């Protein structure tokens with residue numbers, strides 16, 4: 001699984017030159033790698049497919065040593081999956097255009113569409129279109145875990161009055177909730193930059209006044225309210241660390257708790273751990289590429 005270890009030093013020199021690091025990749029889940037590079041390492045990257053179907057990862061950095069650090073992180077991760085490294089310098093305007101070109105309009109269902117904010121999407125009458133510029137935050141909609149949450153959210157929205165989006169990233173889930181008509185939406189993220197981006201996206205979608213944003217880790221929030229739906233697209237380890245606080249957001253009579261961000265290889269220990277939490281039972285499961293998501297409710301609760 002492509003989870004990069006270590007941090008890339010991120011300097012921001014006032015130069016208008018960027019370094020482009022490219023390499024051939026042989027992996028299935030390039031979406032996750034792209035989101036990781038963006039959200040954990042503040043780097044923009046794209047995957048391009050050549051006519052012979054070989055895939056290349058293109059990473060842009062303002063700093064040469066940063067680009068070299070990424071190269072060693074990738075090799076440390078799996079030296080067989082990344083090869084043919086090449087570095088060149090380019091004008092800064094080049095990277096934004098190239099990265100943005102890679103993001104496409106995404107259909108979640110017949111009625112729900114996610115569109116990059118720079119694309120003019122012609123919406124059909126029945127559609128709700130969520131416009132997102134993720135900048136450096138996680139949440140373009142293209143990652144399997146975000147899509148799972150969106151599918152469940154759309155299904156549950158007509159019967160739900162409130163949603164808490166724990167780890168909102170670009171704001172994609174909270175904004176969708178508000179656009180799907182849910183009245184009370186809370187979005188929080190440990191990362192102040194993500195909250196800034198999520199607020200911008202909420203404004204872009206005309207739902208800023210409908211969403212309350214909080215900055216900081218869930219553990220430090222003193223949230224008194226209960227929510228009909230709790231969305232937590234976090235890593236399996238973060239879900240465990242925040243389990244007690246996630247439960248305090250739940251109304252035992254009606255809350256549905258959606259957990260995404262669990263890698264398939266983690267199912268062997270994550271599910272038995274969840275099952276030990278006897279009061280919460282798994283009522284639905286989604287699996288896509290290397291990811292699993294769960295919907296849980298309190299025992300004795302009818303959906």
Ligand SMILES: C[S@@+](CC[C@H](N)C(=O)[O-])C[C@H]1O[C@@H](n2cnc3c(N)ncnc32)[C@H](O)[C@@H]1O
Nearest residue numbers: 138139146167168169189190191194217218233
């Ligand atoms: C995988 S992204 C999910 C983004 C978006 N909700 C989606 O589904 O695409 C996880 C987000 O959770 C945030 N996060 C991680 N741990 C957190 C915590 N303890 N409290 C609040 N936010 C957290 C990260 O900063 C990141 O933006």
